[in-house]
């Protein structure tokens with residue numbers, strides 16, 4: 387398996403090759419890539435792929451990682467049981 391064939395965003399089944407193709411076309415942040423590839427919009431909301439994509443953006447642009455726009459992160463960033471919201475932590479069961 388080649389590096390380009392690696393599936394980076396497992397939720398949306400997007401490969402490194404697809405991501406690098408759009409980076410080569412001038413896409414420079416995660417929100418732009420979300421719009422064309424849906425990366426970071428799957429069930430995990432980018433927890434499985436965001437850092438990898440940001441690292442590739444940093445490499446492609448020559449910018450340090452902390453200068454790369456991480457894109458819009460929308461809650462909930464972690465699934466929570468409705469019971470926690472409805473009854474509070476002490477009363478939630480299971």
Ligand code: FES
Pocket residue numbers: 394395396397398425426427428429430431432433434435436
């Ligand atoms: S791995 Fe990309 S959204 Fe889940």
